[in-house]
Amino acid sequence: xxxxxxxxxxFDKGLRTLLSQAHSVRPHPDAQVAEVPLSDSEKKQAAxxxxxxxxxxxxxxxxxxxxxxxxxxxxxQQKLQQAAQEETEHLAWTAHRVQELxxxxxxxxxxxxxxxxxxxxxxxxxxxxxxxxFLAETEHxxxxxxxxxxxKLPPQDAKSRAIVAQMYSDEAAHADMATALGGAVLPKAARxxxxxxxxxxxxxxxxx
Numbered sequence: 001x002x003x004x005x006x007x008x009x010x011f012d013k014g015l016r017t018l019l020s021q022a023h024s025v026r027p028h029p030d031a032q033v034a035e036v037p038l039s040d041s042e043k044k045q046a047a048x049x050x051x052x053x054x055x056x057x058x059x060x061x062x063x064x065x066x067x068x069x070x071x072x073x074x075x076x077q078q079k080l081q082q083a084a085q086e087e088t089e090h091l092a093w094t095a096h097r098v099q100e101l102x103x104x105x106x107x108x109x110x111x112x113x114x115x116x117x118x119x120x121x122x123x124x125x126x127x128x129x130x131x132x133x134f135l136a137e138t139e140h141x142x143x144x145x146x147x148x149x150x151x152k153l154p155p156q157d158a159k160s161r162a163i164v165a166q167m168y169s170d171e172a173a174h175a176d177m178a179t180a181l182g183g184a185v186l187p188k189a190a191r192x193x194x195x196x197x198x199x200x201x202x203x204x205x206x207x208x
């Protein structure tokens with residue numbers, strides 16, 4: 001049944017995700033890690049990778065919100081909203097690190113958010129098992145992407161590495177949660193389409 005109040009709430013969440021500074025309840029993973037000198041090229045590389053991670057978290061926020069909006073089981077809705085809160089913390093961590101490195105956030109974030117919100121809502125309409133399966137596959141792909149960044153970041157950039165490592169741990173926990181709640185394994189064609197979409201987003205966010 002259509003609930004206009006829920007849509008208003010989600011619209012407000014979207015505006016806050018895109019326009020407001022995110023805050024973290026947990027300490028930033030790099031809070032106790034010392035900054036080390038980086039060359040201009042190393043800073044540029046690290047900032048670009050963290051910008052990609054920030055855009056990925058914009059997408060995650062939208063996916064979770066869209067999925068929670070159309071999920072049928074209240075328990076599933078609650079878990080999705082809890083995971084979305086952790087993704088908000090990731091937004092705070094990555095945005096702060098990009099700024100420290102002298103970089104900028106992606107100007108395409110509104111596009112990523114809108115597209116991901118629609119995909120999340122559609123996944124929820126397919127039923128909770130596919131909704132959760134989509135979530136689990138998304139988190140598996142994000143985890144692989146984060147692991148690749150650990151090989152691309154400057155070796156001495158321990159601050160960025162601490163953030164990415166904690167994000168990886170959180171994403172793995174989200175994937176496990178989705179599977180435990182009954183998420184179905186997506187068809188291969190769907191998994192490949194998601195990978196292609198991810199490559200487009202990460203490639204664009206790296207530069208813009």
